[in-house]
Amino acid sequence: MNADATTPREPVLAISSRTVVFGAVGAALYAVLGLFSFLIPGTQAVAVRPAFALVPFFGKRFGVIAGFFTGLVGNMIIDLLTGSGLTYWNWSIANGLVGAIAGLIFAYMPPIANEAVRLIVTALGALLATALGLLFVITDIWVQGIDFNTFLTLNYGPALLSNAIAVVILTPALDALWEPLSKRTGR
Amino acid sequence: MDVTPRYLGAGSFLSRRDPRLLLLVPVLYLVAVAGIDDLRGVLLCAAAAVVYYRAAGIPWRGVRANWAVMLAFTTVLVVVNSILTSVDTRSAGDAEVLFTVPVTHSAVTWTTLSYAATIFLRYTTLAMVGFPVAFNIAPSDLGVAFARLGLSQRLAYGVDLTFRFLPSTWASLQETVDAQRLRGYEHSRSRNPVKRLITLGPVVLPVTVNALIDAEDTVNAMDLRGFGGRHRTWMRELAFDRVDYLVLAGFAVMAAAMVTAKFLGLTETVWVP
Numbered sequence: 001m002n003a004d005a006t007t008p009r010e011p012v013l014a015i016s017s018r019t020v021v022f023g024a025v026g027a028a029l030y031a032v033l034g035l036f037s038f039l040i041p042g043t044q045a046v047a048v049r050p051a052f053a054l055v056p057f058f059g060k061r062f063g064v065i066a067g068f069f070t071g072l073v074g075n076m077i078i079d080l081l082t083g084s085g086l087t088y089w090n091w092s093i094a095n096g097l098v099g100a101i102a103g104l105i106f107a108y109m110p111p112i113a114n115e116a117v118r119l120i121v122t123a124l125g126a127l128l129a130t131a132l133g134l135l136f137v138i139t140d141i142w143v144q145g146i147d148f149n150t151f152l153t154l155n156y157g158p159a160l161l162s163n164a165i166a167v168v169i170l171t172p173a174l175d176a177l178w179e180p181l182s183k184r185t186g187r
Numbered sequence: 188m189d190v191t192p193r194y195l196g197a198g199s200f201l202s203r204r205d206p207r208l209l210l211l212v213p214v215l216y217l218v219a220v221a222g223i224d225d226l227r228g229v230l231l232c233a234a235a236a237v238v239y240y241r242a243a244g245i246p247w248r249g250v251r252a253n254w255a256v257m258l259a260f261t262t263v264l265v266v267v268n269s270i271l272t273s274v275d276t277r278s279a280g281d282a283e284v285l286f287t288v289p290v291t292h293s294a295v296t297w298t299t300l301s302y303a304a305t306i307f308l309r310y311t312t313l314a315m316v317g318f319p320v321a322f323n324i325a326p327s328d329l330g331v332a333f334a335r336l337g338l339s340q341r342l343a344y345g346v347d348l349t350f351r352f353l354p355s356t357w358a359s360l361q362e363t364v365d366a367q368r369l370r371g372y373e374h375s376r377s378r379n380p381v382k383r384l385i386t387l388g389p390v391v392l393p394v395t396v397n398a399l400i401d402a403e404d405t406v407n408a409m410d411l412r413g414f415g416g417r418h419r420t421w422m423r424e425l426a427f428d429r430v431d432y433l434v435l436a437g438f439a440v441m442a443a444a445m446v447t448a449k450f451l452g453l454t455e456t457v458w459v460p
Contacts, residue, residue, distance in 0.1 A: 015339060015341045015342065015415075016415060017341075017406050017409040017410050017414045017415055018406050019341075019345075020341050020342065020344060020345040020348065020409075020414075021345075021348065021402050021405045021406045021409065022399070022402055022406075023342075023345050023349075024345045024346075024348035024349040024351075024352055025352055025356075025398050025399065025401075025402045025405075027345075027349040027352075028349050028352035028353050028356045028398070029356055029394065029395055029398055031349070031353060031356075032353065032356045032357050032360055033360065033391060033394065036387075038380070038383060048380050048383075048384065050384055050387050050391060051391070053391075054395065057395075065342075069342065069345055073345075073346060073349055074349075077349070077353070079317075080317070080320060080321040081253070081321070082253065082256050082257065082260075084257060084260075084314060084317070085213060085313055085314045085316065085317015085318060085320065085321075086213045086214070086217060086313065086317050086320070087217075087310055087313040087314065087317065089217070142221075142222065143221055143222075154268070165380055165381065165384060166384060169381065169384050169385060170384065170387075170388070170391060173388060173392060174391075174392060174395055177392055177395075177396055178396065178399065181396065181399070181400065
């Protein structure tokens with residue numbers, strides 16, 4: 001197995017045709033698949049959005065810019081399609097940050113040869129990126145005038161819980177599937 | 188749901204405007220209404236939002252589903268957070284209690300209701316100024332509009348590309364769902380979220396991988412055409428005219444006035460009739 005599959009070959013913040021196209025594909029996928037979500041029974045409004053797993057995946061595989069673009073533009077399109085417009089602009093930035101942080105984490109992570117370990121590390125890295133990126137919704141304290149407890153119990157906590165379920169299951173699955181294909185294309 | 192970008196406001200006042208104006212107005216409006224607790228202040232801004240939305244000429248039948256989703260979500264959010272519970276509310280110590288919510292024991296006063304109305308109006312009018320972004324900008328104009336607003340030319344092209352990919356991604360999703368159904372795939376009705384997520388794999392994974400494989404061809408095509416050169420030109424020329432400047436100035440003045448009022452403490456108290 002080529003353990004260098006995710007080693008960055010260009011500057012972390014470079015914007016190449018590859019970054020642009022994969023960022024755009026990621027945003028389109030996130031926008032389309034992100035329309036599907038389901039509520040966790042027993043909670044008030046905690047919805048799992050399976051497509052969220054794409055955001056750290058694109059960050060890991062295609063870099064910081066592509067990850068940020070996937071989360072930011074994808075979430076903005078979902079909001080536009082559902083009618084929320086730019087009301088929750090800070091949540092879109094938070095989504096983008098998840099992708100960007102995932103890109104940063106995996107760009108500087110040493111290669112892992114063992115596949116099982118790589119998948120576990122992918123899940124943990126995606127989870128860490130989600131936890132850090134979503135912290136940006138603390139801006140709701142100023143944007144919506146809520147207090148810290150509300151931010152923690154009604155905004156950040158439920159969002160982290162629902163998105164964590166998606167990234168822990170689907171991000172490693174996507175990564176495992178893309179690994180042989182990426183080697184085939186020589187990228 | 189149809190995810191294909193829909194250009195619904197053709198021929199309207201806003202569709203004849205520079206697309207950059209339609210991107211800047213929601214930002215200015217957001218600055219104007221953010222953090223305002225006084226219903227009268229938001230009502231003033233709402234009047235401008237209604238006029239702006241009317242100028243978009245978006246047919247009702249084209250967006251009623253979007254409005255239904257938006258209004259339902261906002262209503263639930265406001266009623267639950269600001270009336271049924273005290274998660275996001277304002278209260279006055281000596282205000283007359285109209286009634287107490289049974290289970291949560293939340294005391295509802297005129298202050299509570301006025302604040303809830305303010306929040307509801309804020310979200311609804313933000314949607315009003317946001318709809319023209321979705322339905323009055325021709326999808327092919329988005330890239331150049333972002334580029335002329337100072338976004339990196341390459342990322343602006345990325346926005347353009349995203350909207351071009353939406354219809355094909357949606358078609359690919361439907362084809363994959365149909366193909367998997369022929370193979371016996373059934374979406375899980377389980378209440379267990381983990382099980383439901385796992386059963387989504389046969390749909391999410393092939394759609395994603397197919398899109399990524401196709402993307403390699405697009406990357407090669409763009410590289411062969413020299414994408415990323417120092418100076419990129421766009422077929423569409425954008426230029427603000429006098430009307431654009433007037434509309435923009437109007438919203439800028441409104442944003443500046445509301446921010447000033449906020450700093451002077453004129454809009455931080457909930458208005459009770």
